Amino acid sequence: xxxxxxxxxxxxxxxxxxxxxxxxxxxxxxxxxxxxxxxxxxxxxxxxxxxxxxxxxxxxxxxxxxxxxxxxxxxxxxxxxxxxxxxxxxxxxxxxxxxxxxxxxxxxxxxxxxxxxxxxxxxxxxxxxxxxxxxxxxxxxxxxxxxxxxxxxxxxxxxxxxxxxxxxxxxxxxxxxxxxxxxxxxxxxxxxxxxxxxxxxxxxxxxxx
Numbered sequence: 001x002x003x004x005x006x007x008x009x010x011x012x013x014x015x016x017x018x019x020x021x022x023x024x025x026x027x028x029x030x031x032x033x034x035x036x037x038x039x040x041x042x043x044x045x046x047x048x049x050x051x052x053x054x055x056x057x058x059x060x061x062x063x064x065x066x067x068x069x070x071x072x073x074x075x076x077x078x079x080x081x082x083x084x085x086x087x088x089x090x091x092x093x094x095x096x097x098x099x100x101x102x103x104x105x106x107x108x109x110x111x112x113x114x115x116x117x118x119x120x121x122x123x124x125x126x127x128x129x130x131x132x133x134x135x136x137x138x139x140x141x142x143x144x145x146x147x148x149x150x151x152x153x154x155x156x157x158x159x160x161x162x163x164x165x166x167x168x169x170x171x172x173x174x175x176x177x178x179x180x181x182x183x184x185x186x187x188x189x190x191x192x193x194x195x196x197x198x199x200x201x202x203x204x205x206x207x208x209x
Contacts, residue, residue: 045136
């Protein structure tokens with residue numbers, strides 16, 4: 001099968017769908033919150049942000065050096081499970097944890113001096129403090145044009161074939177247009193970048209025929 005991305009010097013589309021955006025170490029983009037929380041610190045470190053803003057990416061980036069279980073809470077019946085509590089544990093979509101599970105888990109974390117790192121759409125600080133945990137809150141901002149451009153360059157460089165030069169270059173006006181369509185979401189912006197790269201690769205391949 002012909003890889004159309006070879007026509008622009010790439011091994012594949014740089015913006016393939018990922019479960020955890022910006023999570024690869026070689027393309028991780030430091031937005032100021034890259035240092036993992038301390039283990040067994042009797043604390044909740046919560047990341048607040050809208051859908052697709054990078055909460056899951058940060059949790060997985062932190063988890064890489066610290067270890068600890070990753071507990072994702074889906075919508076629906078799948079959220080009815082007791083959260084794991086370990087020296088450090090990662091709760092994703094923690095706002096979906098049923099209240100009857102959340103409070104006992106926070107109390108147990110306090111008693112065992114655990115660290116909970118949570119991605120959440122709702123501020124959990126009141127309940128965490130009530131249960132005896134200290135709280136650090138990180139609010140992730142929407143993506144901006146300069147940051148998206150920097151990240152796109154890193155992703156392109158990561159899949160550029162040896163000895164090749166890739167003509168893909170995301171301009172600031174193009175980045176601003178993508179961000180506007182994506183409403184500040186990393187996940188949606190990545191989808192639009194995938195389409196952008198695919199269109200250029202296809203056009204280049206056709207021009208070379």
